[in-house]
Amino acid sequence: MAEVSNKQVILRDYVVKAFPKESDLCVINTATIKLKLPAETNEPADAVTSSKVQLVLLKNLYLSCDPFQRLLMESVQGLSVPSMSSYTPGSTIHGYGVAKVLDSRNPDLKAGDLVWGTTNWEEYSLITTPQVLFKIHHTDIPLSYYTGILGMPGMTAYVGFYEICSPKKGEYVFISAAAGAVGQLVGQFAKLMGCYVVGSAGSNEKVDLLKNKFGFHEAFNYKEENDLNVALKRYFPEGIDIYFENVGGKTLDAVLLNMRLHGRISGCGMISQYNLDKPEGVTNLMQLIYKRIRFHGFSVPDHYHLYPKFLDFMLPRIRQGKIVYVEDIVEGLENGPAALVGLFKGRNFGRQVVVVSHD
Amino acid sequence: MAEVSNKQVILRDYVVKAFPKESDLCVINTATIKLKLPAETNEPADAVTSSKVQLVLLKNLYLSCDPFQRLLMESVQGLSVPSMSSYTPGSTIHGYGVAKVLDSRNPDLKAGDLVWGTTNWEEYSLITTPQVLFKIHHTDIPLSYYTGILGMPGMTAYVGFYEICSPKKGEYVFISAAAGAVGQLVGQFAKLMGCYVVGSAGSNEKVDLLKNKFGFHEAFNYKEENDLNVALKRYFPEGIDIYFENVGGKTLDAVLLNMRLHGRISGCGMISQYNLDKPEGVTNLMQLIYKRIRFHGFSVPDHYHLYPKFLDFMLPRIRQGKIVYVEDIVEGLENGPAALVGLFKGRNFGRQVVVVSHD
Numbered sequence: 001m002a003e004v005s006n007k008q009v010i011l012r013d014y015v016v017k018a019f020p021k022e023s024d025l026c027v028i029n030t031a032t033i034k035l036k037l038p039a040e041t042n043e044p045a046d047a048v049t050s051s052k053v054q055l056v057l058l059k060n061l062y063l064s065c066d067p068f069q070r071l072l073m074e075s076v077q078g079l080s081v082p083s084m085s086s087y088t089p090g091s092t093i094h095g096y097g098v099a100k101v102l103d104s105r106n107p108d109l110k111a112g113d114l115v116w117g118t119t120n121w122e123e124y125s126l127i128t129t130p131q132v133l134f135k136i137h138h139t140d141i142p143l144s145y146y147t148g149i150l151g152m153p154g155m156t157a158y159v160g161f162y163e164i165c166s167p168k169k170g171e172y173v174f175i176s177a178a179a180g181a182v183g184q185l186v187g188q189f190a191k192l193m194g195c196y197v198v199g200s201a202g203s204n205e206k207v208d209l210l211k212n213k214f215g216f217h218e219a220f221n222y223k224e225e226n227d228l229n230v231a232l233k234r235y236f237p238e239g240i241d242i243y244f245e246n247v248g249g250k251t252l253d254a255v256l257l258n259m260r261l262h263g264r265i266s267g268c269g270m271i272s273q274y275n276l277d278k279p280e281g282v283t284n285l286m287q288l289i290y291k292r293i294r295f296h297g298f299s300v301p302d303h304y305h306l307y308p309k310f311l312d313f314m315l316p317r318i319r320q321g322k323i324v325y326v327e328d329i330v331e332g333l334e335n336g337p338a339a340l341v342g343l344f345k346g347r348n349f350g351r352q353v354v355v356v357s358h359d
Numbered sequence: 360m361a362e363v364s365n366k367q368v369i370l371r372d373y374v375v376k377a378f379p380k381e382s383d384l385c386v387i388n389t390a391t392i393k394l395k396l397p398a399e400t401n402e403p404a405d406a407v408t409s410s411k412v413q414l415v416l417l418k419n420l421y422l423s424c425d426p427f428q429r430l431l432m433e434s435v436q437g438l439s440v441p442s443m444s445s446y447t448p449g450s451t452i453h454g455y456g457v458a459k460v461l462d463s464r465n466p467d468l469k470a471g472d473l474v475w476g477t478t479n480w481e482e483y484s485l486i487t488t489p490q491v492l493f494k495i496h497h498t499d500i501p502l503s504y505y506t507g508i509l510g511m512p513g514m515t516a517y518v519g520f521y522e523i524c525s526p527k528k529g530e531y532v533f534i535s536a537a538a539g540a541v542g543q544l545v546g547q548f549a550k551l552m553g554c555y556v557v558g559s560a561g562s563n564e565k566v567d568l569l570k571n572k573f574g575f576h577e578a579f580n581y582k583e584e585n586d587l588n589v590a591l592k593r594y595f596p597e598g599i600d601i602y603f604e605n606v607g608g609k610t611l612d613a614v615l616l617n618m619r620l621h622g623r624i625s626g627c628g629m630i631s632q633y634n635l636d637k638p639e640g641v642t643n644l645m646q647l648i649y650k651r652i653r654f655h656g657f658s659v660p661d662h663y664h665l666y667p668k669f670l671d672f673m674l675p676r677i678r679q680g681k682i683v684y685v686e687d688i689v690e691g692l693e694n695g696p697a698a699l700v701g702l703f704k705g706r707n708f709g710r711q712v713v714v715v716s717h718d
């Protein structure tokens with residue numbers, strides 16, 4: 001059987017304590033792949049169970065750029081995200097994506113099925129862990145949404161807000177990185193619940209988006225604030241009940257000073273800290289005790305059993321236009337590296353998606 | 360009716376960003392008090408409800424020295440402990456104690472009753488908020504224990520360990536300030552539950568106490584460790600499931616590096632930070648996310664409804680000698696200031712109690 005060319009995005013070398021550059025990644029055209037699984041006798045056995053690995057061959061359609069991918073560019077002590085191990089210099093990077101099944105030994109997946117989950121940054125991927133793939137049943141929604149609002153970031157917003165923060169109507173909610181893949185949804189969830197919602201973002205265009213597209217009550221550009229504590233006091237004279245933590249560092253320190261009694265913080269990322277030589281020290285942790293606050297770090301793969309419940313919640317609201325989503329779509333895998341590193345400079349405007357192929 | 364002299368401990372002036380000194384407090388002998396409540400017509404009305412305040416007149420027997428009292432010596436932003444407001448320079452300080460009721464307008468308390476709760480550092484106190492007093496029903500236990508193992512610190516250990524940390528048999532538990540009023544109990548609770556327990560303290564005598572009196576599996580003197588991260592790795596090669604946070608700062612930072620997946624931290628104080636000009640920055644907070652850790656700040660007055668359940672748990676175990684308690688008792692209110700400020704230098708050996716009167 002003929003082999004086809006398989007464009008790939010490779011990590012050149014570990015990125016240590018610095019912002020990643022486009023040149024840390026490269027796009028290569030040298031690999032080829034057969035668009036049919038090998039004969040079963042040639043399949044690898046699982047190292048642990050000795051049973052045959054249930055290979056799945058994917059054609060990748062959409063890939064997403066996620067902050068956690070920065071962590072995979074170095075060997076982070078203690079990072080423990082299921083199915084997401086550190087990248088290997090010289091090898092293809094991985095992340096979340098939407099793909100079409102071309103061939104499958106997994107009984108739950110057949111050729112022609114659409115899936116979202118963990119895949120590689122290349123045109124075609126041979127997946128050895130099909131348990132990280134979710135079958136897509138609802139195709140009246142744009143397929144790219146399964147990298148965002150209906151995928152990992154959507155679940156992150158849903159679990160982090162509803163399950164971890166136990167929100168109540170009328171509470172005061174603050175969201176950092178609010179125009180990002182997760183933040184824009186948390187803000188809309190909070191609004192639907194009857195909370196007062198303020199978001200911060202890194203440009204005036206994003207602030208406009210938060211207020212006029214997503215319906216945040218207020219939003220501000222953190223780069224234009226000399227003192228985040230003063231800014232938060234302006235928007236939250238009564239304090240903050242719920243903080244959805246996406247950035248860490250100085251923002252977290254200022255938020256702690258403004259939390260209310262029995263406040264809740266859900267943390268799924270600290271993007272401001274990933275590229276620093278040394279993380280910033282957070283000095284106001286005593287507020288966690290004075291105000292009896294719960295800070296709950298979480299990682300959404302621990303909560304994927306809630307995905308059906310999440311879909312039941314989201315699908316009607318998306319169809320009715322009650323929840324909207326903004327994507328920043330770039331065409332072509334060759335433009336993936338620029339899109340991915342742009343994330344850490346805040347260049348994306350909404351969920352950053354890379355189109356590998358439209359079908 | 361004759362008045363008697365009423366010795367009092369007074370705060371001279373606010374203590375700001377420094378270790379408190381004995382001279383920040385003074386003992387005065389100039390006040391007098393009538394050992395009978397005033398006629399009802401002269402009683403003050405409650406500012407909020409306009410109803411008569413239910414005055415209770417106490418003879419103080421035992422007072423305890425608690426880390427949170429340091430916070431009351433200055434005006435701390437956001438401190439919000441029920442019934443514990445900041446001290447007023449020139450006025451008597453307050454805290455937890457055991458006392459005998461001499462006279463009462465509260466229907467639940469009568470002359471001769473013994474109580475524990477919030478009282479003032481003086482020989483006799485007129486209490487206007489009797490809801491902060493708990494009646495003592497079991498007097499076969501040393502009365503001073505109601506300032507410790509059967510009072511606020513006992514409840515703190517019980518709530519923080521059982522309710523907040525959701526411990527399971529076989530888990531790895533670390534306790535800082537482990538020889539203190541709270542830590543010594545958390546260690547014994549963890550041991551009873553079948554956990555592996557290690558504590559840190561600030562002297563070799565305290566380390567000996569932890570291992571040989573309270574049955575900790577291991578203990579170490581943090582002052583003799585150059586690198587707390589290295590020390591923790593030595594005692595917890597598999598990592599820490601539960602951290603009972605009493606100190607904050609550098610210790611917390613090192614603990615974060617050694618926490619296990621889905622670990623829990625209950626925080627009721629950060630004594631290492633109370634006297635600093637500026638709190639130490641904690642840099643390893645990303646571990647909260649990587650390991651999906653829950654940090655839960657709490658204050659025990661929020662949980663006093665559990666006191667009957669707590670007593671049912673504690674009383675038989677104290678009587679059977681299954682839980683022991685070490686107190687550091689000084690005689691005389693005039694020695695109270697030295698005992699209180701000694702707490703912040705770690706001079707106490709077990710629960711620090713001041714005897715005002717034995718009966």
